[in-house]
Amino acid sequence: MLMLEGPYSSRGDGSESGNPLQQAQGEAQPAIEVDALTFSYPDGRKALDGVSLTIREREKVALVGPNGAGKSTLLLHLNGILKGQGVVKIMGSEVGDGNLGLIRSQVGLVFQHPDDQLFSPTVLEDVAFGPLHMKLDEEEVRGRVKWALAQVGMAGFENRVSHHLSLGEKKRIAIATVLAMQPGILALDEPSGDLDPRARRGLIRLLRALPQTILVATHDMRLVKELLPRTVILDEGKVVVDGSTEELLEHTELLEKHGLEAP
């Protein structure tokens, strides 16, 4: 099922083209800008404490840190699901009440548990949900569903019932649900958790081939090493390290200090 050779080279309608492996160059525009972001949950728990971070277009960045560091909370700020104090800008425009529709079509957020992301009875309805709510016409929606499923190697799964899919299949389809919206930015929460080695390899290949700006919150340092050249460590709601993955992996004592392990 998870044979991955080939499908990602298939091109769909008008999506970004270009060499997907190409990394951000110095002159690339900022895609995500977070400035002095602080957020507390209603119960008073301070989950983010003055986070600042800039990610440029086409960069692939890891967001790591121990349980409860605030990774998921930060991702939920990128498309305005949560609102803290401070500024979040997506492609140069500040996330606010007036432009949530636009922001949400630009930032594809993939939740940790596919059972939360896949809430429709069938795969088709789930992948179509985003494009339909972008008010695209039906023909376009069908085209995008087909294209997005092909991108994740799940072509022909339209009429499958989500409940009966394997976890690896669900994770891929969860990614397809946001790819169908053709966002410029992908934010993934723990995409490789619970995957078997083969499904995990497939996922890495899939993400590597995607042309988008990608931010991945994860504990999987092997995935970080193989896929994400830049790493941001979050601990207790603060950015404590931001730099090249390769260099970071040398500093085992730094990793251990923040509850991480070199692969």
Added chain:
Amino acid sequence: MTHFHALDQYQEGNSLVHRLDPRVKLVLTLAFVVAVTAVPHGVWVSLLLFLGTIAVIAALARVPPILIFRRSMIAIPFALAAITLVFTVDGTPLATLSVASRNVSITHQGTVAFASILTKSWLAVLAATVLATTTSFPDLVAAMRALRLPKVMVAIVSFMYRYIFIIADEALRLQRAREARSASPRSTAGGSLLWRTKILGGMIGSLFLRSYERSERIYSAMLSRGFDGTIRTMGAEKLRLSDLMISVTFIAYLLAVVALGTIYMEI
């Protein structure tokens, strides 16, 4: 892992009945139930014809009659509530019982009314069973939507189908965890009643909390994909002419059977 499958009545197939448009099947099933209800009490010819109809449809769908029969039994206990009719409808007494020094008569009319209601309920459930066995749940949901049932209601049914398995799986896991903890050598199997009651209360509470938290995450996932309070879905396909013809024919047949029953009553 063990899954919970009670809602999955659907049996894959490629028969004429399976291929019939789900909208048509839903409407015809409702029409069938209405027709069964419209037959006067005690007109067994019509009810027998309806039973034959179900049998023919089940045969066409190639689903084992025993399966349909077994599944349809689920509703019988509810229909038994009509048993009081046997005593309360006035008419020719068949037998008189003495209950607590009062005479209660079982009447002919009452018995007929009760037997008719029991049969009619059973026929209605049979029809619903055939529908559920030959139509997948997502197709049924789409059919409800296409028939313009209120969107929120359809969405609730759709979420229920999607998440009942997951919540049931969660309950199974909690139960297994309880069993694992009750394996202490000195206690009786399953623990004391008080202990089990306490644990059950805890399980229900934790299940509720988990479901509530899940609903929040699902809602966030919907918002993230552009949901703004209006449910948008793809339009339905056009009805095929053959499906339309089948509907018209079947409804004409239903009317004929009901008419037959009514005429039969008058003679």
